[in-house]
Amino acid sequence: MKEIILIKNGEIALKGLNRSTFEDAMIKNIRRRMAHLGKVDAKKAQSTVTIEPKDEFFDMDAACDIVSKVFGVSAFCRACEIEKDMETIKKTAAEYLKNQLSFAKTFKVLAKRSDKKFPLTSPEICREVGGYLLSKYHNLSVDVIDPEVSVVIEVRDKFAYIHSAQTDGAGGIPTGTGGRAMLLISGGIDSPVAGYMMAKRGLELSAIHFASPPYTSERALEKVKDLLRQMTHYTGRIKLYTVCFTKIQEQIRDRVKEEYSTLVMRRFMMRIANKIAEKNGSLALITGESLGQVASQTLPSIQCTDAVSTLPTFRPLIGMDKEEIVAISRKIETFDISVQPFEDCCTVFTPKHPKTKPNLSDFEKVESVMDIEALVNEAVETVETEFVSAF
Amino acid sequence: MVYLDNSATTVVSKKAAEKALYVMTECFGNPSSLHTLGFKAEQEIKTARRIIASALSCREGELFFTSGGTESNNTALLGAAHAHRRRGNKIIVSSYEHSSVIEAAKELETRGFEVVYVKPDKSGKISPDDVARAVDDKTILVSVMLVNNEIGAVNDVALIAAAARRKNAKVLMHCDAVQAFGRIPVHTGRLGVDLLTVSAHKIHAPKGVGALFVKKGTKISPLIFGGEQQNKMRPGTENAASIAAFGVACDEAVRNMPAAYSKIKELSNRLVSGLKEIDGVVINSTPDACPYIVNFSSMAVKSETMLHFLEERDIYISGGSACAKGNRSHVLTSLGLSNLAVDTAIRVSFSADNTESDVDTLLGGIKDALNTLQKIK
Numbered sequence: 001m002k003e004i005i006l007i008k009n010g011e012i013a014l015k016g017l018n019r020s021t022f023e024d025a026m027i028k029n030i031r032r033r034m035a036h037l038g039k040v041d042a043k044k045a046q047s048t049v050t051i052e053p054k055d056e057f058f059d060m061d062a063a064c065d066i067v068s069k070v071f072g073v074s075a076f077c078r079a080c081e082i083e084k085d086m087e088t089i090k091k092t093a094a095e096y097l098k099n100q101l102s103f104a105k106t107f108k109v110l111a112k113r114s115d116k117k118f119p120l121t122s123p124e125i126c127r128e129v130g131g132y133l134l135s136k137y138h139n140l141s142v143d144v145i146d147p148e149v150s151v152v153i154e155v156r157d158k159f160a161y162i163h164s165a166q167t168d169g170a171g172g173i174p175t176g177t178g179g180r181a182m183l184l185i186s187g188g189i190d191s192p193v194a195g196y197m198m199a200k201r202g203l204e205l206s207a208i209h210f211a212s213p214p215y216t217s218e219r220a221l222e223k224v225k226d227l228l229r230q231m232t233h234y235t236g237r238i239k240l241y242t243v244c245f246t247k248i249q250e251q252i253r254d255r256v257k258e259e260y261s262t263l264v265m266r267r268f269m270m271r272i273a274n275k276i277a278e279k280n281g282s283l284a285l286i287t288g289e290s291l292g293q294v295a296s297q298t299l300p301s302i303q304c305t306d307a308v309s310t311l312p313t314f315r316p317l318i319g320m321d322k323e324e325i326v327a328i329s330r331k332i333e334t335f336d337i338s339v340q341p342f343e344d345c346c347t348v349f350t351p352k353h354p355k356t357k358p359n360l361s362d363f364e365k366v367e368s369v370m371d372i373e374a375l376v377n378e379a380v381e382t383v384e385t386e387f388v389s390a391f
Numbered sequence: 392m393v394y395l396d397n398s399a400t401t402v403v404s405k406k407a408a409e410k411a412l413y414v415m416t417e418c419f420g421n422p423s424s425l426h427t428l429g430f431k432a433e434q435e436i437k438t439a440r441r442i443i444a445s446a447l448s449c450r451e452g453e454l455f456f457t458s459g460g461t462e463s464n465n466t467a468l469l470g471a472a473h474a475h476r477r478r479g480n481k482i483i484v485s486s487y488e489h490s491s492v493i494e495a496a497k498e499l500e501t502r503g504f505e506v507v508y509v510k511p512d513k514s515g516k517i518s519p520d521d522v523a524r525a526v527d528d529k530t531i532l533v534s535v536m537l538v539n540n541e542i543g544a545v546n547d548v549a550l551i552a553a554a555a556r557r558k559n560a561k562v563l564m565h566c567d568a569v570q571a572f573g574r575i576p577v578h579t580g581r582l583g584v585d586l587l588t589v590s591a592h593k594i595h596a597p598k599g600v601g602a603l604f605v606k607k608g609t610k611i612s613p614l615i616f617g618g619e620q621q622n623k624m625r626p627g628t629e630n631a632a633s634i635a636a637f638g639v640a641c642d643e644a645v646r647n648m649p650a651a652y653s654k655i656k657e658l659s660n661r662l663v664s665g666l667k668e669i670d671g672v673v674i675n676s677t678p679d680a681c682p683y684i685v686n687f688s689s690m691a692v693k694s695e696t697m698l699h700f701l702e703e704r705d706i707y708i709s710g711g712s713a714c715a716k717g718n719r720s721h722v723l724t725s726l727g728l729s730n731l732a733v734d735t736a737i738r739v740s741f742s743a744d745n746t747e748s749d750v751d752t753l754l755g756g757i758k759d760a761l762n763t764l765q766k767i768k
Contacts, residue, residue, distance in 0.1 A: 036445075056649050061448045061580035099550055102519075103557040218430045336452070 010074025073169030178202030190288025398740035439638025479529030543684030573644030
């Protein structure tokens, strides 16, 4: 029995003349993420993509798990590909869905016939297959309204396909079709969710992390890599830029009034992120800010940090509550990693009473005690890079 | 040397041994230490965890390292029974499980649990219907091995799990996959299991390490208590060197699996056709068994005598499970074999290192043994 994965693409199907660009990107993403499982054949026909394993011991569970996380896939299912012959169709349906049919009480057969030359109509296919399954499984009766098992027969151009209910895909637009953007990631709950949401809209992600050794540890950096690695199940591989931030943070501590320190720090982060983003071809920054969540995320604060950025900054979580963000982070399985208790650069030297309504005009004076350009350039020059990927 | 006792244990692969040495001497820190030596050891464990989780098609957090298959099986049975004791008191295991399952089940009997031992059918497999018949509202756990360690029968664990859950949706499914892991695909999702046991030393990694898969959301109680390691599910400083070696060996096994499988299928066929030409020999493994294991009875020479005769020629096989230490095999008895068949049974188990000439040497040895040794009745 030849088992394949049938993939239906949703929003992509509406893309008109660009459709094949989007489909190809989706297939490329699937291929790349499945490479470690073995050889696969990917084909597209009739707004459906089929993935066919070429190795004997191919892990179909893992493959389905991968497909469920590829943006651009609206629904998918495991299916059996067979000759378009009623005898074969009946027998294969009984055998292929054995594990479900053996124990169910009710079922229905659903036929889709896109090959209109096929001798039987859809209702006739349903009747034939249904009758055969009833004769094979005495535990079954037909329930067309709420069956336990749906047996779906799709008769297409070249082959027939048998499967049961299909699974929802990750939706969205294939990652990489919308250009590149740089995610600022600290290690908390929000930034991975923000990155996930923008990748869902087709962006390819790079990431920038600010580390302050010895105040932050190897494990804190490893935590960031773990978060990114988990995200790559959805986003594909991510290039991580790790900036050594200790010197800047120490100078801020020593020279800047405590109440301004967080915002001055964030302005440095934005300046450095802008420079590195430009170098790596990122057209936007992404942050996990949510309006009013903390002092540095009030509207006046965001105005002050945005003022030093020339690139647009996407803040997909800006209007979301913490619970909504947590729900997504649990879904993409970054939550448990995020809550590991390691110091990150944002929790080092936190002021007791940070300004929540800063004035943009204050910063010129506040920051005049530091050689901004030299510090930013040094940080950019000493940045360390590596690719992170779960595959 | 002709080593054909790979179901008992395997030689440690060079790469796995090198990894163990490297971790022992270079990353010897306590994996829980905050400093960089601890961090390095932790990273080694993490890498191994990632590799093994991927081989089992599960999440990294669903994997707990143990001291081996026996501890994993014990944790699965005793831990599940304890955690779910309020839900019921019935456990179902197959009658030809490894002793670490059977004995854990017997221990549960002394603690007031009812244990049903389901016998294999004529084909050497556990029938899903037989298991389902035994399941009731009080049933907590079903434990059926994937590949039997003595005859190589491969059970349809997915179908057994589905059948059991049909009777009682809350039943936990445990599978001892020690003899299957690294040899045939063991994908936890497809098998439909909540708990699954694997061991390192059957796949060319060191002894003393194994793992238990515990599906996310499945509650089981720990067997031992101590520090914060492995979410307190299995405390104690991790055996980083062996775990790292386990990861390396697992990676090798997964990569070589298709090639190794077809090679061993050929070796196994060669052995079986050779054995069939010898008068009186009965093959106990069915044709659809896992080719890594071939069990047969000479019907003439006692297993132990045969073993020692072959050993003198530097050929190593086994009479049954090494863990039984010479006791009459409960597996073969379970299959309804005659006493003569049980007493003269031989288990040959392959690894990818074996060759056709190994098989031929063994066949020659068996023929000589049957020609020269005193026959029993």
